[in-house]
Amino acid sequence: MKFKNSKSSLGGKILNLDLNKKINSKEIYAIKNFVNQRLVVLIRNQVIDDYKLKEFSRLFGDLDPPAANPYGVNFLPEHPEINVISNVKNDDGIPIGNLGDGEATWHADMTYLETPPKYGILYALEVPKNQGNTHFADMHAAYKNLPNNLKNKIDGKFLIHDSSHNSAGMLRKGYEEFSDPRKTPGARHPIVLTHPENNKKRLFLGRRPYAYVLGMKIEDSEKLLDEIWKHATQNQFTWTQKWEKGDLLIWKNLYLLHKRDAFDPQTRRIMHRTQIKGDNKLV
Numbered sequence: 001m002k003f004k005n006s007k008s009s010l011g012g013k014i015l016n017l018d019l020n021k022k023i024n025s026k027e028i029y030a031i032k033n034f035v036n037q038r039l040v041v042l043i044r045n046q047v048i049d050d051y052k053l054k055e056f057s058r059l060f061g062d063l064d065p066p067a068a069n070p071y072g073v074n075f076l077p078e079h080p081e082i083n084v085i086s087n088v089k090n091d092d093g094i095p096i097g098n099l100g101d102g103e104a105t106w107h108a109d110m111t112y113l114e115t116p117p118k119y120g121i122l123y124a125l126e127v128p129k130n131q132g133n134t135h136f137a138d139m140h141a142a143y144k145n146l147p148n149n150l151k152n153k154i155d156g157k158f159l160i161h162d163s164s165h166n167s168a169g170m171l172r173k174g175y176e177e178f179s180d181p182r183k184t185p186g187a188r189h190p191i192v193l194t195h196p197e198n199n200k201k202r203l204f205l206g207r208r209p210y211a212y213v214l215g216m217k218i219e220d221s222e223k224l225l226d227e228i229w230k231h232a233t234q235n236q237f238t239w240t241q242k243w244e245k246g247d248l249l250i251w252k253n254l255y256l257l258h259k260r261d262a263f264d265p266q267t268r269r270i271m272h273r274t275q276i277k278g279d280n281k282l283v
């Protein structure tokens, strides 16, 4: 096994690792350590089934079931812990997975919950070439480089994280549309999180649409959030995953934002996805 850092502050690759072979405890420790340091890590050329995907995912903690999707079904009834991300439709014209082929804007997964998942894992079964890239932004680096006036403005503030729309902007089942962000349903989290052990600070943003800074006038909240988002998603803080079949990607959900580019609807993209339960300290 070999670990390779990207040239950015985040991102890395593990080489010479076959997830179908037994991984010993020393290797598991090294893999987890690398993921925690690099925040998003790619393992290429894997051929694994859903059981193996779950087994590998469990190295990082307990599996957290997927969010309710707009169709209200389990995409894989035999593996309800696995989500399917796909634009493919079955013979009856029903989507076999979530998110379609459009762009998914910057977000972290399920931060509208009190305890959102702490790791996300995506395994690519079928992907179109050179499109549908996934970008990640490092929220440690974004906070570190935030101008002092913005640091002061968000100090001690809380953000409402919208629970009613998914990252493709679709309304989830059981929710109604609304326009006043003060009425946004979802968890309230500090905009800046501090790690309880190393005291490192990072931005914790979730999603831009329908977000609201508690206690602020709507227009002030909108302006501040636009500024923060513009800063946090600059190229200098990002790393991009260009998908190939057999790629397995692990990321630290609460330390990053991620987004997906749109891709050609005529192509097929199928990914299986797990996530790991978080805890109430948001670490």
Ligand SMILES: [Fe+2]
Pocket (backbone or CB within 6 Å): 107, 108, 109, 167, 258
């Ligand atoms: Fe996501």
